[in-house]
Amino acid sequence: xxxxxxxxxxxxxxxxxxxxxxxxxxxxxxxxxxxxxxxxxxxxxxxxxxxxxxxxxxxxxxxxxxxxxxxxxxxxxxxxxxxxxxxxxxxxxxxxxxxxxxxxxxxxxxxxxxxxxxxxxxxxxxxxxxxxxxxxxxxxxxxxxxxxxxxxxxxxxxxxxxxxxxxxxxxxxxxxxxxxxxxxxxxxxxxxxxxxxxxxxxxxxxxxxxxxxxxxxxxxxxxxxxxxxxxxxxxxxxxxxxxxxxxxxxxxxxxxxxxxxxxxxxxxxxxxxxxxxxxxxxxxxxxxxxxxxxxxxxxxxxxxxxxxxxxxxxxxxxxxxxxxxxxxxxxxxxxxxxxxxxxxxxxxxxxxxxxxxxxxxxxxxxxxxxxxxxxxxxxxxxxxxxxxxxxxxxxxxxxxxxxxxxxxxxxxxxxxxxxxxxxxxxxxxxxxxxxxxxxxxxxxxxxxxxxxxxxxxxxxxxxxxxxxxxxxxxxxxxxxxxxxxxxxx
Amino acid sequence: xxxxxxxxxxxxxxxxxxxxxxxxxxxxxxxxxxxxxxxxxxxxxxxxxxxxxxxxxxxxxxxxxxxxxxxxxxxxxxxxxxxxxxxxxxxxxxxxxxxxxxxxxxxxxxxxxxxxxxxxxxxxxxxxxxxxxxxxxxxxxxxxxxxxxxxxxxxxxxxxxxxxxxxxxxxxxxxxxxxxxxxxxxxxxxxxxxxxxxxxxxxxxxxxxxxxxxxxxx
Numbered sequence: 001x002x003x004x005x006x007x008x009x010x011x012x013x014x015x016x017x018x019x020x021x022x023x024x025x026x027x028x029x030x031x032x033x034x035x036x037x038x039x040x041x042x043x044x045x046x047x048x049x050x051x052x053x054x055x056x057x058x059x060x061x062x063x064x065x066x067x068x069x070x071x072x073x074x075x076x077x078x079x080x081x082x083x084x085x086x087x088x089x090x091x092x093x094x095x096x097x098x099x100x101x102x103x104x105x106x107x108x109x110x111x112x113x114x115x116x117x118x119x120x121x122x123x124x125x126x127x128x129x130x131x132x133x134x135x136x137x138x139x140x141x142x143x144x145x146x147x148x149x150x151x152x153x154x155x156x157x158x159x160x161x162x163x164x165x166x167x168x169x170x171x172x173x174x175x176x177x178x179x180x181x182x183x184x185x186x187x188x189x190x191x192x193x194x195x196x197x198x199x200x201x202x203x204x205x206x207x208x209x210x211x212x213x214x215x216x217x218x219x220x221x222x223x224x225x226x227x228x229x230x231x232x233x234x235x236x237x238x239x240x241x242x243x244x245x246x247x248x249x250x251x252x253x254x255x256x257x258x259x260x261x262x263x264x265x266x267x268x269x270x271x272x273x274x275x276x277x278x279x280x281x282x283x284x285x286x287x288x289x290x291x292x293x294x295x296x297x298x299x300x301x302x303x304x305x306x307x308x309x310x311x312x313x314x315x316x317x318x319x320x321x322x323x324x325x326x327x328x329x330x331x332x333x334x335x336x337x338x339x340x341x342x343x344x345x346x347x348x349x350x351x352x353x354x355x356x357x358x359x360x361x362x363x364x365x366x367x368x369x370x371x372x373x374x375x376x377x378x379x380x381x382x383x384x385x386x387x388x389x390x391x392x393x394x395x396x397x398x399x400x401x402x403x404x405x406x407x408x409x410x411x412x413x414x415x416x417x418x419x420x421x422x423x424x425x426x427x428x429x430x431x432x433x434x435x436x437x438x439x440x441x442x443x444x445x446x447x448x449x450x451x452x453x454x455x456x457x458x459x460x461x462x463x464x465x466x467x468x469x470x471x472x473x474x475x476x477x478x479x480x481x482x483x484x485x486x487x488x489x
Numbered sequence: 490x491x492x493x494x495x496x497x498x499x500x501x502x503x504x505x506x507x508x509x510x511x512x513x514x515x516x517x518x519x520x521x522x523x524x525x526x527x528x529x530x531x532x533x534x535x536x537x538x539x540x541x542x543x544x545x546x547x548x549x550x551x552x553x554x555x556x557x558x559x560x561x562x563x564x565x566x567x568x569x570x571x572x573x574x575x576x577x578x579x580x581x582x583x584x585x586x587x588x589x590x591x592x593x594x595x596x597x598x599x600x601x602x603x604x605x606x607x608x609x610x611x612x613x614x615x616x617x618x619x620x621x622x623x624x625x626x627x628x629x630x631x632x633x634x635x636x637x638x639x640x641x642x643x644x645x646x647x648x649x650x651x652x653x654x655x656x657x658x659x660x661x662x663x664x665x666x667x668x669x670x671x672x673x674x675x676x677x678x679x680x681x682x683x684x685x686x687x688x689x690x691x692x693x694x695x696x697x698x699x700x701x702x703x704x705x706x707x
Contacts, residue, residue, distance in 0.1 A: 006660045006661055006664065008679070010679070010682050037679065037682050037683060037686045038679060038682055040660075040661050041660070042659045042660035042661050043659065044659055044661040044662070046676060046679060046682070046683075048683070048686050048687070048690065050697055057519050057520075057581075058580065058581065058582065060522035061522065061523065061524045061582075064522070064524075069671075069673070071673070074683070075687070077698075077700070085519075086520065098520075100520040100521070100543055100544075101520055103520075103522065104520050104521075104522055107522050141696070141697070143694070144697070149580060149582075150579075150580055151578065151579050151580040151604060153580075164604075165580035165604055166580060166604065166607075167580055167581075167582035167585075167604060167607065167608035167611065168524075168582040168608075169582060169608065169611035169612070169672070170607070170608075170611070172673065173672055173673055173676065176673045176676075176677070177673060177676045177677060177680075177683060178683060178687070179676055179679075179683055181661075181672060181675075181676065183659065185603070215507055215574060215577055216507070216573060216574040216577070216600060216602075219574065219600060219602065219603060220603060246578075246604075249574065249577065249602065249603075250603075251603045251604060269700075270700045271696075272696035272699060273699065277695065277696050277699060278696075280695070280696065281694070281696045284693075284694060316507050316509075318507075337504065337505070337506045337572055337573070338506060340504075340505070341505060341506050341507065344505075435511075435516050435579075436516060437516045437517070437519065437520065444540075454509070454511065454578060454579075456509045456511040456512065456578060457511070457512060457534060458511060458512075458515055458534045459511050459516075462515075462534065462540040463540075
């Protein structure tokens with residue numbers, strides 16, 4: 001056995017640092033300390049993982065690794081799997097046409113059966129996007145560490161859980177050890193104070209944040225979102241904000257626990273059952289806030305009243321402006337690499353400096369993804385669509401609910417009919433056109449108003465052009481054929 | 490994991506900021522259930538002029554001659570010189586798998602996205618973050634025939650002009666990479682500590698152990 005050149009302190013969690021223990025802590029500090037098993041002299045730590053979510057794309061090689069090494073999952077019960085990326089959103093009874101996609105989904109089914117892992121298979125009524133079903137089922141709880149082989153795991157931070165995306169080697173590591181080797185990130189606080197105006201949603205808040213700090217603004221940090229505008233958000237809105245923490249460069253986003261959190265969690269299938277256990281959990285969860293005088297490494301303050309509905313114009317989420325603005329001119333960018341990036345983005349997107357955002361015409365509309373596919377998102381969009389029809393230039397408009405329960409809830413409220421009557425297609429739950437791993441995609445040159453999270457080149461289909469917006473903005477664009485300011489509707 | 494000690498190799502420059510993992514390996518290739526075979530599709534949408542599909546024979550595809558990796562002087566490059574926030578976006582480990590499968594062993598950039606950085610180190614791929622000025626200087630030097638020496642043991646890059654540039658890396662990550670060690674084996678040396686933690690946690694937070702998900706009917 002090779003001996004380690006760096007000492008590991010196995011008592012880091014319990015004996016630890018008495019001075020630090022007494023000093024005020026951020027929410028991130030608390031979650032970190034609570035899950036710390038040991039700390040090596042160079043700062044790398046062994047962190048316990050409470051919940052591991054899996055999907056079909058990033059897990060097959062991890063299971064294969066377990067098999068090759070003759071290992072078993074450390075704690076089977078901590079894992080929950082679902083097929084979401086590759087699943088078709090139409091005629092699901094027919095199965096998956098693409099043999100490569102089908103093999104990947106079947107591989108997840110087989111791996112879960114072999115290792116005894118709870119799975120919502122494609123045909124399960126609870127199936128949905130992994131970041132929608134975790135919270136929906138109560139499998140995501142405050143105070144947990146939650147990981148998944150998917151960068152948008154940051155979503156679950158809305159519950160005051162430390163949640164972040166991992167690679168496939170780490171998926172295998174969590175399966176085998178229920179732990180991860182991690183270094184602690186820095187503490188970053190983004191405070192959004194004040195009231196947002198009518199028509200401004202959680203999506204606009206987070207896009208405005210990314211526009212302000214950039215896609216690397218949170219790199220190396222865990223972002224805590226705070227302030228009255230964040231506290232005023234529903235859990236679904238908070239999930240939208242934390243979902244895109246990764247687009248600001250932060251692996252994890254966090255929002256402190258409050259009554260909104262507790263009300264959402266109570267009664268969900270995997271939430272604590274029984275009055276006594278619930279009260280015990282609530283008492284612990286109420287501690288999941290940053291101490292008043294906790295110190296952050298970086299602080300950004302944003303005035304909520306200044307945020308307008310946002311639209312991305314380029315190929316990075318930081319390339320974003322308000323709906324009443326124009327496409328910016330790269331010549332105004334001082335940094336040479338950024339300037340070239342902006343030029344390339346304009347060329348790829350086929351938009352021109354000075355063009356008003358409201359004069360950008362769309363071909364397709366996508367309402368869905370782990371960012372914006374929950375019931376409130378669908379209600380927002382339906383409220384705009386009700387009684388209207390798609391503009392003539394819109395070739396296709398998809399509504400893809402985030403999960404089976406979201407879909408059924410929307411149908412109970414008649415939202416499906418609102419969309420269908422307007423000319424939208426009402427689909428089965430999955431990741432769908434957010435990343436176009438299934439059959440839902442843009443064709444080369446097509447332009448889409450999308451409620452998803454990434455406008456990268458080719459993200460929604462080879463040569464496709466993506467503008468990220470809120471569900472209400474996407475719905476309004478569907479009706480008018482071009483972007484419109486939802487505040488004027 | 491392939492150990493990394495020292496290489497002297499050709500350098501390919503890719504001067505773009507925010508290169509995302511969708512660009513490094515597009516989604517259609519993520520359907521594979523293997524870890525290998527991604528190299529031919531690395532930077533697929535930039536490298537070829539047609540749309541790539543899994544299992545396509547890339548030898549007959551039209552090349553984008555302007556793309557750096559298609560320029561003969563950069564063939565065989567094992568070091569990628571890149572812009573800031575390299576590897577942002579999706580957590581797909583297919584990105585380092587593709588880079589590594591193509592032949593890259595080192596990526597030098599002003600900064601990396603966190604998940605990508607961690608993924609590289611688990612695959613024998615060394616990400617080196619230098620400051621902006623140093624990376625700019627390397628971009629100014631690089632060209633046909635330009636090679637750098639990267640020595641992990643001493644944590645130095647040596648330019649053809651003999652200039653030595655030190656770089657940082659955690660001791661534990663360096664140790665794992667130098668020895669090509671499996672993280673899981675190292676962690677399992679702490680199995681007793683993990684079990685002890687779990688027992689304590691089951692006492693302090695019993696609600697986390699109330700639902701044994703695997704007991705639910707499949």
